[in-house]
Amino acid sequence: MCAITLQPQRFGKFEVAKRRNNQNNQHNQDIMTKKIAIIGGGNLGTAIAEGLMNSGFIHPEHIIITKRNISTLKHLEVKGVMISNNNVEAVEYADWIIVAVKPFQVREILISLKPHLNPRRHVIVNVMTGVWIKDIQDIIGNDFTLFRAMPNTAIAIQESITCICKYSASEEQVSYVADMFNQLGKTVFIEEKLMDAATVLGACGTAYAMRYIRANIQGGIEIGFDAATASLIAAQTVKGAAELLLQKHTHPEQEIDKVTTPKGCTIAGLNEMEHQGFSSSLIKGVVTSYKKIVNDM
């Protein structure tokens, strides 16, 4: 009888890299073979479909998108996406169901889909403002893995911040949903109790930023620029400022320090803005939006 000693397997650098590549390829293949249904092909639904397709995250033919009047979805059909006015057909085709209709439409739609939904197969992603995980569970039951995601309108150019919360999700499902929304901008996972706050900071935030830019344009015109040039300078300046924070992970005040020369024009302008209540009015605006959303929902 000969004893066999099991040696720990050792792989050369090349073999390790090859195995890692194979694992990554397998992971990518798994991702690429998942099928997504988007119920509600309006502004948000089509932006999601286009972003996922353009990024190469999914084959167009693995997306099915629905609405009642499908004539507005022809541009997606041309690219290979399946379009349908039949929600049942969509959930029977797909594993991941993104619900992107108006909140008042969701109850009726989910009631009609309930007999065709299977908690062992389907994962539901709710992107509707103000629709809670519990609201969905009240309609289809507690057995499903659910995600609630709050993107903003920059999802149309794949630059959203999408706040996401989860219910009963595996690590793999969390990672898939993060991968999906990372194609459409950046993502952050939060607790659902922060969803209203996320709506204010992330979604209403686009409007606040637009007002800030608009005010700069108005100021720019008063000091000599035509409207188009002022718009370009104001928008690109804000984009650059945001990128500085995102790429360098600095605090805004550190970047401000770099621009403010002692006795200079920047600090004089900034201080005047603060005397006029700049930061205070922004904070009050954020809190007012938040109170409104909490009281109205």
Ligand SMILES: NC(=O)c1ccc[n+]([C@@H]2O[C@H](COP(=O)([O-])OP(=O)(O)OC[C@H]3O[C@@H](n4cnc5c(N)ncnc54)[C@H](OP(=O)(O)O)[C@@H]3O)[C@@H](O)[C@H]2O)c1
């Ligand atoms: N737009 C954004 O950037 C954004 C950001 C965050 C959250 N949201 C949320 O996303 C949801 C959709 O917003 P939206 O701006 O995309 O609205 P939207 O453009 O009105 O899209 C909703 C779509 O649902 C379709 N629809 C209505 N009934 C349907 C049914 N029975 N079956 C299938 N589709 C149906 C409508 O098309 P038909 O009338 O042809 O059926 C419509 O195209 C809202 O709940 C909103 O709060 C949007």
